[in-house]
Amino acid sequence: MRITLHGGGAVAEVVVDVPPVNALPVSGWFELAEAVQEAGHAPETRVVVLRAEGRGFNAGVDVKEMQATAGHAALVGANRGCFAAFAAVYECEVPVIAAVHGFCLGGGVGLAGNADIVVASDDAYFGLPEVDRGALGAATHLARLVPQHLMRAMVYTCRTVTAAELHAFGSVLEVVPRDRLRETAFEVAAQIAGKDPYVIRRAKESLNGIDPVDVRRSYRFEQGFTFELNLMGSGDRHRDAFIARNNGSEEVGGR
Known part of the structure; x- marks a missing residue:
């Protein structure tokens, strides 16, 4: 497992590399939170x-x-x-650009939904398979990416949406071929990095301050229902079925 912070300059890069499908173990979520916090706190x-x-x-x-x-x-x-990783992205002292390719599911929606800007490759798709896993959560963050009624339909049916659809909603800034994704993210980052850094940090703080939804409290409320589902046996039943159905395959999961 690798969660790497490349810092030391105006643009810091946090890279997740957890084969086979970037489904993070418990320790990985905390490592990711720490890396984002460390990156944002660096004065440069x-x-x-x-x-x-x-x-x-x-x-x-x-x-x-x-x-x-x-x-x-x-x-x-x-x-x-x-909770820690999503909050680290949202509360990072500087803007966070999520560069999304391929699948962005469950916890991925939590990360992208709390980012300031999302750029995506043309093969990217987003969704919450929580209901099929006997869990709930990250609808708070999905609601930052899609309209309310679509968010509800996605939660109930576990359907996904493409990067192109999110671009039409305005929640994805750019959709590009995968081989141009990192380059595009850094081009957007360079535009922000060229501004007065003190002003940008205050802009981030001010935008969080006027957010109509308290993402911490909203997400924690959702998590309570995951605990209830687990206590009632739904969580184990659906997770066991997921593992049995995959039988060791590399199918992507969800949160």
């Missing part, structure tokens, strides 16, 4: 680019780790880890 940083290597941007939590861990420690850890 003006923008953070968050991206991933491999088949897709993010496939959510590691369902296999959760089911292989006795008791509720992994469930609690995953919830707290996701």
Whole structure:
């Protein structure tokens, strides 16, 4: 597992590389939160680019780790880890650009939805497979990417939307071929990095201050229902079915 921070300049880059599908274990979510926080806190940083290597941007939590861990420690850890990582992106002291390719599911939506700007490759798609996993969460962040009624339909049906659809809504800034994704993210970052850094940091703080939804409280409310579903047996039942259905394959999961 690699979550790497490349800093030291005006644009810091946080790269997630957790084969096979960037489904993060509990420790990975906390490492990601720490990397984003460290990047944003560095005085020389003006923008953070968050991206991933491999088949897709993010496939959510590691369902296999959760089911292989006795008791509720992994469930609690995953919830707290996701909460920390999503909050780190939202509260980063400088703007965060999410560069999304391939699948962006579950926890990936939490990261992209809390980013300041999203650029995506033309093969990117976004969704919440939570209902099919016996869980809930990240609708808070999906609602920052799609209109309300579509968000509800996506939660209930687990359908996905493409980067092109999000571009039409205005929630994805640019859609480009995958081989131009990193370049495009850095082009946007350079535009921001060329501004007065003190003003940009205050702009980030002010925009968070006028946000109509408290993303921390809203997401924590959603997480409470995941705990309820787990207590009632729905969580284990659906996660076990997911693992049995995949039978060791590399199908992407969700959070």
